[in-house]
Amino acid sequence: MSAPIALVTGASSGLGAEFARQLAQADHDLVLVARDESRLRELAARLHSEFGAAVEVLPADLITDDGVARVSARLAAPGAPISLLVNNAGFGVAESFERSAAAQEIAQLRLLAQTPLELCHAVLPGMLARGTGRIINVSSVAAFIPRGSYGAAKAWSVSFSRHAKLQYGPRGIKVTALCPGLVHTEFHARRGGRLGRVRPWMWLKAEQVVGSALADNAANKAVSIPSLRYKVLIGASRWIPDRWVAAAANS
Numbered sequence: 001m002s003a004p005i006a007l008v009t010g011a012s013s014g015l016g017a018e019f020a021r022q023l024a025q026a027d028h029d030l031v032l033v034a035r036d037e038s039r040l041r042e043l044a045a046r047l048h049s050e051f052g053a054a055v056e057v058l059p060a061d062l063i064t065d066d067g068v069a070r071v072s073a074r075l076a077a078p079g080a081p082i083s084l085l086v087n088n089a090g091f092g093v094a095e096s097f098e099r100s101a102a103a104q105e106i107a108q109l110r111l112l113a114q115t116p117l118e119l120c121h122a123v124l125p126g127m128l129a130r131g132t133g134r135i136i137n138v139s140s141v142a143a144f145i146p147r148g149s150y151g152a153a154k155a156w157s158v159s160f161s162r163h164a165k166l167q168y169g170p171r172g173i174k175v176t177a178l179c180p181g182l183v184h185t186e187f188h189a190r191r192g193g194r195l196g197r198v199r200p201w202m203w204l205k206a207e208q209v210v211g212s213a214l215a216d217n218a219a220n221k222a223v224s225i226p227s228l229r230y231k232v233l234i235g236a237s238r239w240i241p242d243r244w245v246a247a248a249a250n251s
Ligand SMILES: NC(=O)c1ccc[n+]([C@@H]2O[C@H](COP(=O)([O-])OP(=O)(O)OC[C@H]3O[C@@H](n4cnc5c(N)ncnc54)[C@H](OP(=O)(O)O)[C@@H]3O)[C@@H](O)[C@H]2O)c1
Pocket: 009, 010, 011, 012, 013, 014, 015, 016, 033, 034, 035, 036, 037, 039, 060, 061, 062, 063, 088, 089, 090, 091, 092, 111, 138, 139, 140, 141, 179, 180, 181, 182, 183, 184, 185, 186, 187, 188, 190
């Protein structure tokens, strides 16, 4: 029997590269998507030599129509069907909303909400026809708290994943929104700007975050919040006035 194939967006670094590593270790073949082709090729060679995975490299800019169309075509291709889609590519605008460039805001919203929508839309019909499939939409704890346009865009994944789990779960599709807190990746350096006062305990490791996400998706959970500390924080934030939550998140 051929290995299941996972397509991971934003696979050139951080959580995406870790998803690719853990999935290759769990006997998946892979399609790796990001803009930086040389990093994807390096990772593909490593995963092939370490785990024997067959790895396709699909360079694409997922804030362009052409990039999204090429990845959508791969997701819908019947020949070597995709069993697991990880919508992970992302970045955050550092400037506050009133100071940022509108074009940057629109690119962020596209990458964090419209692109995952389009890729889910491309992969679902085939998964439903096969009666099986898995989707992980990488969101953030920012989806649950007042956290600017980034949090607003990330809320799309949570809302949609909760709906899709109910709608498509009975038809064999497992859909999960992954909502991590702060993770050691390239995200914060790329974003620039001020991160606020971050206590050491707030940092999570990519390995742990991805391990929880894969386990929660396999268990058919709609929302995955890795680590007890963030589960407690997000649970508590429901009972605390928004201005206190926002102040704590920005401190
Ligand atoms: N790190 C955190 O603290 C944290 C917390 C909560 C949620 N998240 C979310 O986790 C996800 C992964 O981020 P990360 O922390 O792993 O950051 P990262 O190390 O900066 O990785 C981001 C990935 O997205 C890709 N990407 C960015 N823009 C793209 C575009 N236009 N088209 C295609 N790919 C693009 C990057 O690859 P290329 O540059 O090669 O295109 C890279 O592979 C993001 O959705 C982020 O919002 C991160």
